[in-house]
Amino acid sequence: MLQARSVQFAAEVEPAEGLGRRRSPRKPVSLDAKVGRGGLDRALCRVVDLSPHGARLQTYSALRNGTMIWLTLPKVGYCAASVVWADDFAAGVEFRDPLSEEDFNAITA
Numbered sequence: 001m002l003q004a005r006s007v008q009f010a011a012e013v014e015p016a017e018g019l020g021r022r023r024s025p026r027k028p029v030s031l032d033a034k035v036g037r038g039g040l041d042r043a044l045c046r047v048v049d050l051s052p053h054g055a056r057l058q059t060y061s062a063l064r065n066g067t068m069i070w071l072t073l074p075k076v077g078y079c080a081a082s083v084v085w086a087d088d089f090a091a092g093v094e095f096r097d098p099l100s101e102e103d104f105n106a107i108t109a
Helices: 101-108
Strands: 027-036 042-051 054-059 068-073 077-087 090-095
Touching: 027 054, 027 101, 042 068, 042 101, 054 077, 068 090
Parallel strands: none
Antiparallel strands: 027 042, 027 068, 042 054, 054 090, 068 077, 077 090
């Protein structure tokens, strides 16, 4: 029968300063936008943070995970996006085509 031994060691841990699962950093914003799910059904929403690859939205009607939407952003216009998470009246979306650096800077300036 093997007997277990305990080993003690000391270590310093520093938090990682990474992006987590995100490809690019997000900027906090407060933008009025419109959400469309095809056709002419457009609803108001607020973009509360934005990155070239996606956004977090506050909505007035619930969105469903996996839904493809058209998000109308100021200074840019229509952007196709997929809802990657949704919780009551908030949602995270990933843009089908990332925003260009120029468009991202124009919106967040």
